[in-house]
Amino acid sequence: MLTRIDHIGIACHDLDATVEFYRSTYGFEVFHTEVNEEQGVREAMIKINETSDGGATYLQLLEPTREDSAVGKWLAKNGEGVHHIAFGTADVDGDAADIRGKGVRVLYDEPRRGTMGSRITFLHPKDCHGVLTELVTSAAVESAEH
């Protein structure tokens, strides 16, 4: 069951400049940064609020580390902006299987590693009214439940 907006993924050309925009304009501070080589992104997480399911909602700022990454190709086509939205769930495997069973294309056979040790998968935007949609189970929820 999807129980929160986990994050909004925003693609940018220059992560440092974009982080500085969010800091100087709104006062938002970076909560976490990492490089995900598999996804081909350098990313900064900004925590905006906590959520009623015990999680939190973040902005995820994404700079491609290579032009042929998914985010790099998306940026070249669309320019900077909202790249995807992510719903949090305690059971990404179960929800992905359920959603696949409804005929929505799930992009990975098995969930992959996401930010801060989470496990993630994506739904095809053409099956989701144009919205690239991520499902994410955070590491904290996993360790509490397994």
Added chain:
Amino acid sequence: MLTRIDHIGIACHDLDATVEFYRSTYGFEVFHTEVNEEQGVREAMIKINETSDGGATYLQLLEPTREDSAVGKWLAKNGEGVHHIAFGTADVDGDAADIRGKGVRVLYDEPRRGTMGSRITFLHPKDCHGVLTELVTSAAVESAEH
């Protein structure tokens, strides 16, 4: 001060079909619907979670009521997808003035009426790294504070 993700605004061609997608795929139910003639949209709010500032985060599904509305023009250019993100604040007037003072273009001279009696304004996406950004003070917060 911006204290939550209030909603993610998603533009669609057919509101009823998109509501049905979110219901049948994820189990999400519509919390509220309305027509905003000033904005030229018919909209459905889906509450996803409550937030640590006493508010909530919604998906806001938007179908244009006329082709020359902002959302109508955006849809014609971009197709369905994420149209804007909205931050919640107890003081949209103060935050908009503060942000305008930093050189970011605020689209309205004064906040206008948003969903469920809220007061809203928008920041120019070209000043926000490609993200059309809304600021919103909900009616509930207003009535509690004024």
